[in-house]
Structures are given as structure tokens and as C-alpha cells.
Amino acid sequence: MTSRPFTTIENQWITLADGTRLAARIWMPEGAETDPVPAVFEFLPYRKRDGTSPRDESTYPVFAAAGIAGVRVDIRGSGESDGVIDGEYTELELANACELIAWIAAQPWSNGSVGMMGISWGGFNCLQVAALRPPALKAVISIASTTDRYNDDIHYKNGCHLSAQLSWAATMLAYQSRSPDPEIVGDRWREMWMERLENEPFFLEEWLPHQRRDAFWKHGSIGEDFSAVAIPSLVIAGWADGYRNTPLLAVEGMPDRSKALIGPWIHKYPHFAWPKPRADFHGEAIAFWNRWLRGEQNGTVAVSQVRAYILDAVKPAPRRDVDPGFWISKDRWQAPEMLNFYVEAFGSLTEGHPIPNASAHPVSLKSPLDTGTAAGEWFTLKPDAELAGDQRIDDAGSLTFQTAPLTHTLDIFGRPELSVMLSSDAPVANLIARIVDVHPDGSATRVAFGVLNLTHRNGNAEPQPMTPGEPTPIRLILDACGYRFRPGHRIRLSLSSAYWPMVLPAPTDAELTLDIATLGLALPKLGAHDTFEMKQPDNPNPLPTYIEHAPSETRRQVLRDLQANRTSYTIYEDTGLFEHPGTGLSTRQVRDEVWSISPGDPQSMTGTSVWTCDMLRPGWFVRTVSTSHIACTKTDWLISASVVAYEGDIKVFEKTFPQKAIPRDLM
Template identity: 65%
Template sequence: MEKRSFSVSEDVWITLKDGTRLATRIWMPEGAEKDPVPAVLEFLPYRKRDGTSPRDESTYPVFAEAGIAGVRVDIRGSGESEGVIDGEYTPRELSDACEVIEWIASQSWSNGKVGMMGISWGGFNCLQTAALKPEALKAVISIASTVDRFNDDIHYKNGCHLYANLSWASTMLTYQSRTPDKALVGDKWKEMWLERLEGEPFFLEEWIEHQRRDAYWEHGSICEDFEGFDTPALVIAGWADGYRNTPLKAVEGVGEKAKALIGPWIHKYPHFAWPKPRADFHGEAIAWWNRWLRDEQNGAESIPQARAYILDGPRPKAWRDEDPGFWVAKDTWSKPEVAVFSIAGDKCLTEGEGGAGVGDIYLRSPLDSGVNSGEWFTLKPDAEMAGDQRVDDAGALVFETAPLQDEAVYLGMPELSLDLSCSADWENMVARIVDVHPDGTATRVVYGVLNLAHRDGYAEPKAMPKDEKVSVTMRLDACGYRLKPGHRMRLSLATASWPLILPSPEAPGVTIDTASIRLAMPLLGAHERIDMPQPENPDPLPNYTFLEAGSTRRFVERDLMTGMTHYHIQEDTGFEEHPDTKLRNQETRTECWSINADDPQSMKGVCEGTTRYEREDGWNVRTHTRTELTCTKTEWILSASVKGYEGGEEIFSKNFSKTVKRDFM
């Protein structure tokens, strides 16, 4: 098909019914007024002028050349859009999205059919908006998202409190404190900025009020009504990302309307993600849009229900540029058959049911165990990914197979069941499946966590019966992995993974009946090996001018005198200038997570973020945020501050402070 020329505009504003104007960037195919075209909406708080501009500029021109309009809209209170954000995936946000879709469909250049896509926030809200069934929304592409906001998002995981809960709240406080660009909104930029600074919430205050799966988390979780979800959805994720479960959960729940695609990737679009191999996202997306927005009979509805990259023994590295493996397809996804493992008398992980075990074993991991667990969600293929697991296994109870005689290939979500007891109301359990290479290098295949108070459900947690054995089942995250002959499979059990999950109030440890351990690994089963096209352009992101270089540091500091462990994160995006808008911006972020290996009340997380915006005419603004989370046995204690500066002078300051009762978490 011949590529169409197109124009790019930021001078169109969408006015909502309440009068709020949303800032919009549109890539418009030439001739759309005479020959109307379909459109794809991405609706985000991440700032089209600077935050997402590189990836927008890698994709929407390609869509426009294929005759598909791209409509990139900042949600209210973000970028240059008016108003103040009121939270994450709120009813107002989704209502605004429906209004925007209606607006697009009513334009003279539109053929009346709209698609919606996005990664992370945009992946979430396109599924949630589709569940509301706006008439013009015909299909979605959801990347790195969730169908279950309580168990598969950045806040809590199977009842465990993720450290990313504070980290992400800090990130969003920093994001939402940013000024609109005066070059686009004019003289009212400062008024808009001050309104935003004054009104923006500290999201953690709301998130931490809901420590169980209540109506707050049910809102926006499409798993609450899979049967009612009927929009064609291409659902994409990466094994290296926290949102790896969603594609398989979507096809299990939605059925044939959903298609799953899982690569080796971090939290990025597939055409520029790491580790490689990448995928031709543009080709996939254009075929999807043409099928559902143009009624082109191209067979997109008949692609295999699940396509996945099977990792073939990657080694943990400082930078994982490419992971070995191969692509497979399953025309119809169904619950996999499993290989069952138990514990033999010699503490060996052995295939088969009913191992004799090695009796009851008490396990209490040092609270600073887990520093090689990596980030919950990853933006770079470096130390944000899980490192060599030998470090973390030192604080775990491990069981291991003999070297494998034959390969073992898995695809799906492993399940672990075991009997255990606990002397307190609850404790955290962590299970990891590890690929042990012949030289001892240990690659994490997959992991799962469970707050034992949530063992029978997440809506009504209950205390453990003290020192009485209970049966527990853990569903680990999804994986696609081949264990090679000569490698060993290790099951590692722990009660801590610092700082990935925050400790229970007493951290009492557990006593495990090793004879009860049953590990069910999902077999790959019937499949077809396939080739996945890679993007034609190996470097699709535009290159901006960096006036100051960025940097990244991630390190662990242990004080052998005090017993404190400090996990440090330092990020600097560099000071860059957009070649067209000439807007200059920079963000720096630091985090420090501290804990004494024997004292759960010693935990402390501190995050700081600074943003900087400048123009050549001397316009210079900056914001600084600081957030902190500590605890007692019975309470979570959180605080935050936001400061705004113009030309070096402080013009705004605001503080947040809240103490919340711990609710089985």
C-alpha cells in the first residue's frame, strides 16, 4: 500500500461537557476530509509534549501513513490540559475518555470508528473504557496492563504490600506537579500550574486506605465481568515486566475476542523494547486496526489466541540486550497440563506426587533478603531485572532437581501448594522457580508472593490460626521458559523479598511441612513454532538533543555495625531539548529503602523527585517532591511534600501527612 502523507497539529482542543479543555496532538492522513479515516486514541497523564513524545513520534506517523489518524490526548490536569487530576482510572477519567471517543467519531474527517491503545496507564484505561461500551470504540490494543487492579497492578500483589506502591505514588506526584508549556497555553500557564499544584492528590493516601480487595479495586477490573467484555482486544506484555500475567488472563476470561502476545520485554512498546528480539508492533497494530476499524478481511481475527516467546536459559547480566529463545503459537489457549514435583527424602525436588519430604522446617528469612529481585516493573534491561539468584537464595529454603536429562518447556502459571503454620496473625510467603546453570549461575524463571492472611481470598483476609497447620495454594506469575538438559530446577521459599514486598508487622517466619509441598509446572503442550517479524527500523525512536547527559545508579549499602541495609536508586533523565517545540526538560529521582535484617518496624522508604523546564527566553520552572513511608506494628505512616519554583524562587509549598491502620497488611 502506498504511504500517505500527513500533517501534525497541536492547535485542536477537545472541550468536554463541563467546559474543561483537553490538549490534543493529531497526526492526520492527507485527504481525510474527503475520504474519512479511522482513528486511534491514546489517553494519558504522561504529557504528549515531553513525556511520551519520543514513542508517539515513533508510531503515529506510521499509522498516519497507513491512513489511520492518531489522536494523542492528555487527560485533565496533565500536560497542557485544563483542570486537576482526581486519581487513577476514576469514573471521571473514564467518562472523559468516552466523551473524547464521541468527539472523534463526530469529526468530519472520521469514518466513525475508533480504536484505543496504550501501555501501562493507557493499556489500563483502554480496557476499562471498552468495558463501558462507547458506541464508536471498535477495538483496543492493551500493552502492559491488568484485568485485576488489586492483584496485578503496582500497589498490592496477592495481599502483599509492594514497595512500588510508594514509588509510583511519588512518581505521579512529581508528574502531576509539572507545569503546562507556556508556548502552547499562553499567559495562563502559571494560573493552570498553581491550580494543579494546589489540587493534585497524593495518590498513596487513597491507595493505602484500601488494603483489601474492595469496591475501590473492583472498579476498573474487567475480570469482574469478563462475560460482558465484547471488544476485540490485542493484549501484549513482556516476561521481564510486572504485567506479565495479563495476556493469558485476558484470553482465559474474555475468550476468542482476546489475543495474547508475550515477548521477552521490559515495560516498553514491542518495537523498541529490550531484551530483544523485538516485534513488528506497527505491522501488528495496523492489521488489527484495519480489520476492526475498516472491516478489512485480513484474517486478524484468526491469529493464534496465544503467541509467546519461550526464554531459553538467559543469564542474568548488567545489561540484557537480547535473550535466547524461540516463538511459539497456540491456536486456542486452554488450561495447561502440568508436571508435578514434590520433595524427596534427600531434600531433592523430584518429579512425581507424594514425596516423603524431610520433616517440618522452620523458615524465617533475613528481612533484607531479596535485593536481587529487581523492580516490580522494569524500564531498562539492567539491574531493574532480576539478578543472579544465588544472593537471594542464601536467605531461603531451597530444593533442587538433579541435572535434567531432557529439556523441560513451560508456558503458563505454576501453582505451589503446601502446609505450614505461623505463630503470628500473618506472614508473607515468597516462592521462586530458578534455573540453575551448570556453573551455578541462577536465573529467576518466575516468582509468586502471598500474604498468608489472604490465603482464602482478598476481600476478607483473616488471621492465621496460631501454630496450627493450614493448607495454602500460591499461583505464581506466568512464565514461558525452557530448562536445558544439564540444568537444574530450584524451588526457593522465603518469607522476605526486600524491597519488592514490605514485611509483615512481626515477621515471625513459618514452619513448613516439606512432605506437603506440591509444585505444578504448566507444560507447553501442543504448539507451533513460528517466526515473528521484527521491526524494519532497528532504532525507531527519534533522537533529541541532550544538553546534559543522564545517568543511572542502583546499589546496596550494608552497615555491619547497625545491621541496616539500604537499597539505593538514582535516576537522571538528562537535560534534553525537543527539536521542534524547543522545550527543555529534565527529571531526577532518588529512592532509598532501608531495613534492619531483624526488625520489621525499621523499614523506611524515601523517594525524591525533581523536574525542570526551561526555554531559551529565560522561562525557568522547577518542582521538587519528597515522599516517605514508615510503619509501626499497627499503622502505616506516610508523608509527602511538593514545592514549586519559578526562576529559582519558591512560589508554592504543600505538605501531606496521614496515618492509616494496617489491615492485615
């Protein structure tokens, strides 16, 4: 294909009907005014000028050279756009997106066909906008996203409260507190900055009162009505990320108009994600856009409905640059055949089903509340200690059952299921299940996991307290996985009642009693498939190089204070100070986050996340310091936050979100 010249419009103002002016960066193929082109639109709060510029610059120039315009717009209150953000995936945000799509389609350089694309926030809202059916939107590529905002995002999971909810509220408080660039907005920058600082929300105050799957979470969850999305969608995720369920849920809900691609990756675009192998995202996307935005008959329709990377006996490590495995494809996704296991009389995990009417075999489970420090992050941005580590650390506080060494290879692909009869001595308790690959040397890799607040055992809309001491049937569906267990390895089922700090503790330190005579584990067989070689990116290092003024640094540590009987989990991430060579703008963000708990006291839990964000040019420097905090009692979540801003060495703004007590709703 001939590479088409293009120009980059560093900032294009787009004025909405309500008068709000949004800032866009546009990559425009040469000659589009006389030879109109399709456009790909991305709509984010993550600051096109500095926040997402590296990844934007890795992709949109390639699209433009292929004759596809790229339009990257900052949501109101973000970057250089006017106003103040009003929440996450709000009706206003989605309405603005529809208005922007119409604006793009009406431009003289546009052929009238628009695609929408994004990862995370942008992956979420492109599916949500597709469900609104703006006429010019013809296809979407959604990466690391969700079809269910309640169960497959950073907030809650099967009724369990994820610590990522505070972490992401802290991140958004930091991002939204940052100044626009004076080089773009001129003398208005300070006025715009003060408006944001004064009015930006602390998202946790809105999220935390909605602890059930209510109308708040159903809004924007396309799984409520998959039929609303009538256009083709390519849905992509990585096994090392928290959004691993979405591609399979999408093809189940939209089998005639969606395709799934799952790699070994963290929360990044596939052409620069870790662990390797990567995928030729540019080639995939351009073919997809050409088919659905240009009508080109290029074979995209014939691509298998599901393509996935099957991890092959991956070893836990402090950093995973490459994961061994192989690519498989399935022309049509079908519910997999399950391989069943039960726990035999001597405690081994054995193929087969639980024996009907077997004598009860009660076993107690009460994990130390600091069980879970090897869980890693819920969603991962680096292939280091953010990934789940050696599971022997967490298995020490868990109830475990494992097979004899395997005599043959076992390949699985799909969502494992656990069933068991249990009782709790408290009305509210959590259960965590993990599938673990135990290597011959004893090291242990987490293959899949699932969490359940037992009060949500029959659904997330109307939780029901456990009746203390009453045996209750439990079914837990774990997250999707694709994995090969090798001969000589063992399959371990690990069960715990805590998974901290990923999952915040229940109000009391409950003890569970499991009847392991009833325990059943079902693993999804890979089944019929083809293998193929995924094309690798043409450019192995696609991200641009910026000018380094200070290096980045990451620390992640666990401190167990034996004298005080307290465990702390600390996260320190410094992006370093880097200057964009084209704009002269230097930025730096430092995240300093600490979680703490006493292993026997759930009400001792605290979490504090502090973000320091710097922006500077010669003669100009601004900084914001935002602090977010959570603690708990038996009846309430306690949250608070603050933001302080500096211009040079002078403090120019300070705001406190006073502590609020949010009642715990069976959580």
C-alpha cells in the same frame, strides 16, 4: 502499501460538556475531510508535549501514513489540559474518555470507527473504557495492563504490600506537579500551574486505606465481568515486566474476542523494547486496526490466539540486550498439563506427587528481612539492574530445594503452582516462592515468582489471620512464565518469608514451619504448539533523536552497614537534559529513592522517593521537587509528602501533606 502524506496538529483543544478544555496532539492523514479515516485514541496523564513525545513520534506518524489518524489526549490536569487530576481510572476519567471517543467519531475527517490503545495507564483505561461500550469504540490494543487492579498492578499482590505503590505515588506527584507549556497555553500557564500544585492529590493517601480487594479495586477490573468487553482486543505483555499475567487472563476470560502476544520485554512498546528480539508492532497494529476499524479482510482473524516467546536458559546479567529463545503459537489456549514435583526424603526436588500420609518433616523458615535485593523492580523500564539478578544472593536467605541435573529439555508455559502445609508463629506473615534455573556454573536465573500474604490464603476480600502454631494448607499460584530448562541445568524452588524491598515487611518478623513432606510443585508444560518467526520492526531505531544538553545516569546500589546492622537499597535515575528540536522545550527528571531496613526488625523499614523535575527554554525555567515517604509501626503505615516549586531561582510554592497514620489491615 502506499505511504499517505499527513500533517501533525501540535495542539487541538477539545472542550468537554462540563467546559473543561483538554489538549490533544493529532496526526492527520492528508485528504481525510473528503476521504474519512479511522482513528486511534490514547488518553494519558503523562504529558504529550514532553513525557510521551518520543514514543508517540515513533508510532503515530506510521499510523497516519497508513491512513489512520492518531489522537493523543492529556487527561485533565496533565500537560496542557485544564483542571486537576482526581485519581487513577476514576469514573470521571472514563466518562471523559467516552465523551472524547464520541467527539472523534463525529469529526468530518472520521469514518466513525475508533480504536483505543495504550501501554500501562493507557493499556488499563482502554480495556476499562471498552467495558463501558461507547458505540464508536470498535477495538483496543492493550499493552502492559491488568484485568485485576488489586492483584496485578503496583499496589498489592495477594495481600502483600508492594513498594512500587510508594514509588508510583511519588512518580505521579512529580508528574502532576509539572507546569503546562506556555507556548501552548499562553499567559494562563502560571495560573494553571498553581491550581495543580494547590490541588493535586497524593495518591497514596487514597490507595493505602484499601488493603483488601474491595469495591475500590473492583472498579476498573474487567476480570469482574469479562463479558462487558464485547469488542476485539489484542493484549500484549513482556516476561521482564510485572504485567505478565494479563494476556493469558484475557484469552481465558474473552476467548472469542481477544488475542495474546507475550515477548521477552520490559515495560515498553514491542517495537523498541528490550531485551530483544522485538516485534513489528506497527505492522501488527495497522493490520488489526484495518480489520476492525475498516472491515478489511486481511487475515488478522486467523492469527493464533496465543503467541509467546519462550526464554531459553537465559543467564542473569547486569544488562540483557538480547534474550535467547524461540517464538511459539497456540491456536487456542487451554489449561496446560502440569508436571508435578515433590521433596523426597533427602531434600531433593523430584518428579512425582507428595507421598500420602508420609511422616511430617517440619522445616523452619525465617528469612533475613533484607532478602530480596536481587529481585529487581516489579515493573521494569530498563533491561539493567531493574531486572532480577543472580538469585544466589536471595537464595542464601531462603529455603531451597532443587532437582538433580536434568537429562532432557523441559519447556514450560503458564502459571506454576505451589502447595504446602505450614504454620506461622504470628497471625500475619508472607510467603514468597521462586522458580529458579540453576546453570551448570552455579549462576541462577529467576524464571517465575509468586507472593502471598498468608492471611489472604482463601481470598483477598476477607483476609483471615493465621492461628499461631496451627498447620494450615497453602496454595500459591505463581506468575506466568515461558521458559526452556536445558539438560545439565537444575530446577530450584526457593522459598522465603521476605522479599524486600519489592514486598514491604509484615508487622512482625514471623517464623514459618513448613511440612516439606506435603510440599508439591506443579510446572505447566508447554504442550502442543507451532513455532514461527516473529517479524522484526522495519526500523531498528524507531525513537526520535532529541538534542542532548546533559547525559542520563542510572545507579542502583545495595549498602549493608554491618556495624549498624542496616541495609539500604538506593535508586538514582537521571533522564539527562534533552531538548525537543521541534518545540525548543528542554526537560529533565531525577529520581532519588532510598529504602532501608534492619534485617531483624520489620518496623525499621523506611522508604523515601524524591523527584526533581525541570522544564526550560531560554529565559524561562521552572522546577518542582516532590518528596514522598513511608515508614511503619506494628499497627500503622506512616506516610507523608511535600511539593516545592521554583520559577527561576525563586521558590513560588510549597505544600506539605502532613504525616498520616493508616491502620494496617492484616498486612
